[in-house]
Amino acid sequence: MTERVSGASVTLLDVARAAGVSLATASRALNGSTRKVRPDLQERVLAAADALHYSANAQAQAMARGRTDIVGLIVSDVGDPYFSTIAAGAIRAAEQHRLVVTIACTFGREDRELDYVAALRSQRARAVIVAGSRVQDKALIERLGAEVRSFEQSGGRVAFISQRRIEADTVVLENRAGARALAEELCGLGHRRFAVLAGRPDLLTARDRSTGFREAATRAGARIEPSDIVHGGFTRDGGYAAMIELLDRGTDATCVFAVNDVMAVGAMAALRDRGVSLPSGMAVAGFDDIITLRDVSPALTTVRLPLEELGVWALDMVLQEPADQPRVRRVRGEVVLRESTPKLT
Amino acid sequence: MTERVSGASVTLLDVARAAGVSLATASRALNGSTRKVRPDLQERVLAAADALHYSANAQAQAMARGRTDIVGLIVSDVGDPYFSTIAAGAIRAAEQHRLVVTIACTFGREDRELDYVAALRSQRARAVIVAGSRVQDKALIERLGAEVRSFEQSGGRVAFISQRRIEADTVVLENRAGARALAEELCGLGHRRFAVLAGRPDLLTARDRSTGFREAATRAGARIEPSDIVHGGFTRDGGYAAMIELLDRGTDATCVFAVNDVMAVGAMAALRDRGVSLPSGMAVAGFDDIITLRDVSPALTTVRLPLEELGVWALDMVLQEPADQPRVRRVRGEVVLRESTPKLT
DNA sequence: CTGAAAGCGCTTACAG
DNA sequence: CTGAAAGCGCTTACAG
Known part of the structure; x- marks a missing residue:
């Protein structure tokens, strides 16, 4: 058992010396294109590195290699x-x-x-x-x-x-197209009045989803009142708060689209807390198809992305x-x- | 607009030259304990670095500094x-x-x-x-x-x-203690027959939770049949599969403890798929208190960890x-x- | 306060 | 195939 000062590291030079070869050979044996060093030397280097428990300094390698x-x-x-x-x-x-x-x-x-x-x-x-x-x-x-x-x-x-x-x-x-497709399907289910929990207005992802949804819904003859579009955080809590806000404003929407799944789940929680039964009292849809959320109940309608x-x-x-x-x-x-x-x- | 070869980087030496100082001074002006370099030089170095859009090579710094x-x-x-x-x-x-x-x-x-x-x-x-x-x-x-x-x-x-x-x-x-406390509370609610979805048997975390739960439940006079302990993956799918297995074996447990929340949610899905109503048909408890899962319904009993x-x-x-x-x-x-x-x- | 120089631990042409 | 040497881009005693 040899004592070793804490922090001191075995270097390639130590390995080379122990193996009785040059630095270059040690380097090549350890990391170079294997085929260029004599087998016996190679073996000695490997053995020495092993014995000394050598660990190449990745920083130094990076610098020498330039990447x-x-x-x-x-x-x-x-x-x-x-x-x-x-x-x-x-x-x-x-x-x-x-x-x-x-x-x-x-x-x-x-x-x-x-x-x-x-x-x-x-x-x-x-x-x-x-x-x-x-x-x-x-x-x-x-x-x-x-x-x-x-x-x-x-x-x-x-x-x-x-x-x-x-x-x-x-x-x-393609958030916009995805949201559009979702709106169409929802209209196909019979919905004509929607609310949108739109998330942060400056986030393009939120914006595209919200816009796409509204476009397609409107085109399909559905109605979305300005007061039925609520902005807020792009998070679970954002969804919860936005849903509460919507309920407070009063809405006659039959389906609410939250621009992502975690918001949708927050919205569901808000609906429950306000005594609205799901999905009969209000339909809810999200976006993303988060795996961990696949088992919420009622199971969430969404737009699946291969995350x-x-x-x-x-x-x-x-x-x-x-x-x-x-x-x-x-x-x-x-x-x-x-x-x-x-x-x- | 100066053309620059792709991959070529501005080095500290370039900055030093541009500022008309030594490498050492440039280094000190940029990263050293500020107070030791003359203000005007400092400024020149900073200006040069800025003009050249200099970015220190963290690898080189790490090597020189030794950390x-x-x-x-x-x-x-x-x-x-x-x-x-x-x-x-x-x-x-x-x-x-x-x-x-x-x-x-x-x-x-x-x-x-x-x-x-x-x-x-x-x-x-x-x-x-x-x-x-x-x-x-x-x-x-x-x-x-x-x-x-x-x-x-x-x-x-x-x-x-x-x-x-x-x-x-x-x-x-303290998984064991946590699971014990959970079992006690559950017994307090009137349960006397439990099943445990125990996860991977070689994972200490799963094992401790399962063991602790069984200890406390038994001590409180509850019963856990050997056939009511099902091993499997420590994941959502593991929980689902284990629950199906349990149902197939047949059980008279009134409450099932899954050793983590994602498994519990998987178990809930399995119960639903098998037509068992929740929570009346089977009570379910998990462990961890995963935030994203706080809104599952029925809301999941669990042991909260400050993750x-x-x-x-x-x-x-x-x-x-x-x-x-x-x-x-x-x-x-x-x-x-x-x-x-x-x-x- | 400033600068010349050594050193950090590797890799890789370049000779041999 | 092997080795001596230069070089990668910094930092930091050490003189001045």
Whole structure:
């Protein structure tokens, strides 16, 4: 048992000496294209590394090689199942390529995306994936675009998941079309008066869903009163509060569309708390098809998005060489009708 | 507009030259203890850095400084709300200390924790937090312990969230006590025959909860038939399958305890699919109090764990200097009775 | 307060 | 196939 000072690390040089070879050979034996070092030396190096419990300094390797194995993922909140599912997909895919993913959360302060991209550039991350919704803010988009360009200029790759507002590869979510399809199905069920819990008005994702829904509903001859559109947080509590607000205002809607599932669940809770029975007293629909929420009762009608795949696809994009034109992969949601929106009789 | 070769980066030396100072001064002006460089030089450096859009190479800094700002978080699956909530807490806390968190998922293969800790040692991460349950596997614990010691020896800090099986700081979850308390409350409601959806038998977390529940229930005079204990996955689908299995076996239990909330929700779905009405036909209880699941109906009785705080606390631990004795912070769950377990009349 | 220089731990042309 | 040496981009004693 040899004592070792805490904090002292075994270096490649130690390994080389122990194996009686040069630094270069030790390096090649451990990480180089194997076929170029004599088998016996190779073995000695491996044995020495093992005996010394050597662990290569990834920072030093990164610097010498000029690249890292880091890919950054920027989300609003990993605690939100929408993002944690995307993250799971990205991480799963990353691991197959021996990449490490770093997660940053803006917690709703979208301007922090700027800082995070900058930090990732400083880390010399291989790539960054920005998963949150773009916001309605020209100046902010402008600045983020500049930051993204800097990142790319230093050799990194960038992909977005949401809207195509910045010149970069992006997995475009067809929120508007999805919401439209949902509205049509709901009208098909007999509904003619809807309310919309629209979420944060500056978030494009919320906005697109709300707009799409209203377009299609109106076109199908349904009515949506201005007072039946309630804005608020894009969260469970936001959905709850918005539903309460709607009830307080008074509404004759027979179906309420919350722009995402967690809001829809919040709305259901509010309805229950106010003694409205579900789904007979009010039909409810959401968007996303969050897995953890598949078992709420009544089962929630929604627009399914392949969340885990979104993470995988974004990672795949970012692993490809940049194309002349930024790539776009469009993803259409699929309407899933369930118990929360029964046929109106 | 100056053309710049893609991949080429502005270095500190470029900044120093542009500002007409030495490398050392540039470094100090940018990151050193500010007070030691003449204001006018400082300003020139800052201006130059800005003009060149300089971004310090974090890898190089880390190497020169001998430490990084990375803390690794190892979980089973970020897609699971239990872990994503813990992760959110850890990330939030890390950001306050300008630390970056890296997330690794074992996806149920606990032996991968070994690889991840090793990788984190290679990254020279400042610390690692292991959040998943320990497993019943002496050899594995032994090896992980060795890996942890190596990590600490190279100057890193380690904390666990779950059971205290390894010599390191840990946030200990009092699963057994929590499950006991739950069983007592349930008996207080009049139940005398229970079933337990016990999850993976090798996961200590699942085991402790199941054991604690059975102990207290039995002590209180309740009965749990061997056939009423069903093992399976520690997941939603595991809960669903276990409940179906239980129903197929036939049971006269009036209340079923699933060792975590997602399993409980799966069980509820199974009950519904089999036409059992809730909660009158079968009472259901879970464990964790997952926020996203707070709105299921009937509202789920459970044992609340301060999940987000667990992440915060673990991060705090890992930021402290190592103590002579590893620190232990015990966390007791709090029973929350809700609609899913009405009083038995 | 400032600068020249050594050093952090690797990788990789470049000779041999 | 192997090794000596330069270089990756910083930080930080050490002189001045």
